[in-house]
Amino acid sequence: MTLRALLIGAQTYGLTGVHADVALMRRVLVDRGFTDLDVRTGERARYAGIIEGMARLRRAVRPEDGVVVYYSGHGGLTDGLQYLVPVDMGESTLTDFRGYLAEELTAAVRALTEVTPNVTCVLDCCHSGGAVREAAYDSGRWALKSVQLPRVPPDAALARAALLAGPDDPLVPDVVRLTACEQHGSAYEAELRYGAGRQGVFTAALADLLEATADRPIPWAAVVARARDRIKQQQVLQWPDAGGPSGRLPFSLEEPSEPERLPLERREGRFRVPGGALFGLGAEDELSLVFPDDTAHREDGGTSVPATVEEMRGGDALLRAKPTPVSQADELSGALVPPGSYALAVRVHDRRQVLIDAVGPFADALREELTHSPRLAETREAHTAFAVVRLRDGRPEVLDRAGLPVRRPTDPAYADPSRLLALVDELARGERVRWLRDPQDASRLDAAADVQFEARRTTGDGGWRALGPMGERLHDGDLYRVTVHNRSWTPLYFWVLGVGLSGRTSLVTNDQPSGYRVEPGSRRATAPVRVYWPADVPETGPRPETIHLIAGDRRMDLGALASREARDRSAPTAAPALGALLQEVWDAVRDQRLDGDEEFHYRVWTVHADALPRPRGGGA
Secondary structure (H helix, E strand, O other), X not given: OOEEEEEEEEOOOOOOOHHHHHHHHHHHHHHOOOOEEEEEEHHHHOHXXXXXXXXXXXXXXXXXXXXXXXXXXXXXXXXXXXEEOOOOHHHOXXXXXXXXXXXXXXXXXXXXXXXXXXXXXXXXXXXXXXXXXXXXXXXXXXXEOXXXXXXXXXHHHHHHHHHHXXXXXXXXXXXXXXXXXXXXXOOEEEEOHHHOOEEEHHHHHHHHHHHHOOOOOOOHHHHHHHHXXXXXXXXXXXXXXXXXXXXXXOOOOOOOOOOOEEOOEEEOOEEEEOOOOOOOOOOOOEEEEEEEOOEOOEOOOEEEEEEEEEEEEOOEEEEEEOOOOOOHHHHHHOOOOOOOOEEEEEEOOOOEEEEEEOOXXXXXXXXXXXXXXXXXXXXXXXXXXXXXXXXXXXXXXXXXXXXXXXXXXXXXXXXXXXHHHHHHHHHHHHHHHHOOOOOOOOOEOOOOEEEEEEEEOOOOOOOEEEOOOEEEEXXXXXXXXXXXXXXOOOOEEEEEEEEXXXXXXXXXXXXXXXOEEEOOOOEEEOOOEEOOOOOOOOOOOOEEEEEEEEEEOOOOOOHHHOOOOOOOOOOOOOOOOHHHOOOOOOOOOOOOOOOOOOOOOEEEEEEEEEEEXXXXXXXX
């Protein structure tokens, strides 16, 4: 196995920190074991040089290798085209567009994943979310990474893009996408300490955290979420994100499971879980607030404080911290929430009922594990149980509401009570998310939007058809997509959540986990999503497949709603929920707003379908 990286730095149109960004990332990657590094700055960062670098990387990569593609520079978004800005961008003509299109980046990255699934793409530029800095203005300390280019008709660029990707192409799987900002957002570079020049704000935070956590198993989503917290506390209006399989540990395929971390913020002197209603919280639920230390060279340890949900305000849960012997809550009450803080459910009102139809040591151990679960409780009544655990020929199995086994009997999770309970807890999360509803209280979004769900067969005519809210049938291999038309006067954000036939949840819009932004009067559609039948699920059905569209009035990372199990792989043993309070394996999501005090409001549109294991025949 070889770790390889292509580092591109296009220092153009007023930027001065790009070369420092590339040098910093090169040092960090070398320290992480990268031995094949191709650095392209100056004339090597021309359009042809980027094409050449991608082709060289594709020729060199081998199965089992780890690959990083890093870019620092300007990002452009004009005429619907999204692109990186090479150093020769100004030489574009009517027939020769020198921007490196998002479609070109997608095709190059897709070619890499055909060899190895261990691919990470890092983009420190404006408009980086969704694919891919805008002439930069200098406000003294900060410089915007966005550029106003000389007007070039986009015909050549549009023609090139059309040859590379179609509107119905799914997202590239297996790619971790680390972006400095949203698709329509801005990225900045800032003065370095001691007046030593400028540096990209995102690159500086990301590199510092990668160095500080080099000896600890911290997944990408946690690293980027902490970088986001740091950047916001610098009063920079920039929103980094981690898309794709961001539960992986950096530069590897390992994806640990963990308890459900919830976002935590402090506003107007009170702690709150933004979007707490979506996470199933209610009045008097019990939580633990975890505040890790965030010094430059210490990313472990910290303080935990017990708390309860005092009230729901809009879609947010407002918390009351309980008294503690050393009054940590009072100590924290006057400070910003430390980067990396989160809330952990201890006991909630919406607990799912489990029937244990077994006796003996295994059943006793399972019941003991169940007493520590924040979202599960035992029942003696079969009709109230969402899942049944029983012994069959001396082997445990888990059945769903319809009496179907949820996993194949060879699933290794069945051999250990704690892992079996982790599986049931995963199913409970899916059950809770599956029955998310359009709120009818103060948390309801008061904005007009039209939502359309469509599906397409992989055989037959291949046309898109509208999906109704109930009674639809989707087959293994079918595609679906969701389109939102914002008819209100304010921007909206939306997310698509899927609860699959396996009971696992997924954030379908994981390329932008903090939400797709839809401007007033405009439409936006997701990339097509493929329905698949996991290898660990018995091919008996039909089984429920649920698709939610959630629209909200502000951005928020909803990654905590998704499963952390790797697809088609059993997750490693999960630590007991309460025992993980001070074990920071995964930070998941947080949204510490510094600009405004409004609550989160949302609406939910849903399709409940039946999934079948075999692809439908042509015309069926």
